[in-house]
Amino acid sequence: MIFTRAMTFILIAALSGSAAVAAAADYSGPLKVGTTSAFAPPLETAVEEAKKQGLKVELIEFSDWTAPNVSVENGDIDVNLFQHQPFLDNANQQGGFHLVKYAPAIINNVGLYSIKHTALDQIPDGGTVAIANDPVNGGRGLLLLQKAGLITLKPGAGLKSTVDDIVDNPRHLKIIEVEAVQLSRSLQEVDLAQGYPHYLRASGVIDPNNALMFDGLEHPEYVIQFVIRDGHQNDPRLKKFVDIYQHSPAVRASLDKFYGRLYQPGWSQ
Known part of the structure; x- marks a missing residue:
């Protein structure tokens, strides 16, 4: 069964923590x-x-x-x-x-992708960059932009960095936040986007191997x-x-x- 967002909120409202904890564990089924x-x-x-x-x-x-x-x-x-x-x-x-x-x-590797440019130094002044809109994956995108030399985050900004932590943006990039699963679709409209290879592969927009930069596995x-x-x-x-x-x-x-x-x-x- 696939849950919609509406169903998700209904489920959250219906949760009873004490009842769940009290229920005996049953490991007999699938x-x-x-x-x-x-x-x-x-x-x-x-x-x-x-x-x-x-x-x-x-x-x-x-x-x-x-x-x-x-x-x-x-x-x-x-x-x-x-x-x-x-x-x-x-x-x-x-x-x-x-x-x-x-x-x-x-x-997984996460990368910076573009269908308009073939190198990071081609990203124009005032260009648009899409990153994930959730607090954690958005921070991963910002750290990747910093690794690419496109922005600088304030000292100590880490995995939960937000756009408010940007202290230098020499190319005046416009950073927009998009639901992570929709980032691959945003490539048609932006100069650069944070990308997840599995979603890119499913969308067929770009070869997931063709990132302009990967974040490596350093985290x-x-x-x-x-x-x-x-x-x-x-x-x-x-x-x-x-x-x-x-x-x-x-x-x-x-x-x-x-x-x-x-x-x-x-x-x-």
Whole structure:
């Protein structure tokens, strides 16, 4: 089932933290895993490999970055895979969730992309740049712009940098904030955009390998995590499924096929 934003807010309103904590853990049914399109194909392979080993897994794909956490908090699914630790920390703070990381998955490169220019020095004075509009991924975009030499952030500005932290913008760039999953579509309208390879691949707008600059893998905080509700760390189904994801040759082949060279296993960081 795919949740809409409206359904997300209904779910949040319906949450009862005390009832969820009081409910006894039941690990007898199929493991329910929530994800987004950016991570689904390798997970589908893991589901098939789990089936061969006698573990039933249901994969639920969501269309936004809010509903997967609401669903884990509410007990509708057992685990999700789509977010890194800074995003999770912000979600817990904003939503009052009790979610924790369980195990690492992968870390993706994020890049700066353009379909109008072939080099960073071609970005014009007064050009328009699109970055993610959420507090965490937007900060990642700003750090990438600083790495590219296009802006300077105030000393100490880090993963949660905002546009207010920009202290030097020599090219007078106009920075607009866009929902992260829509950044690939913004490339038609801007000079430069922060881009996520998996969404770019799905959109077909540009080859995800053709970034003008990648952020590298210098921030291990951006490893995507399997996330569960605190108190469910002893779920034997989860332990088995994560082991399959991390160590199955078939899953590794699926990761290589889907992400190419734009990822690294997070469990080896």
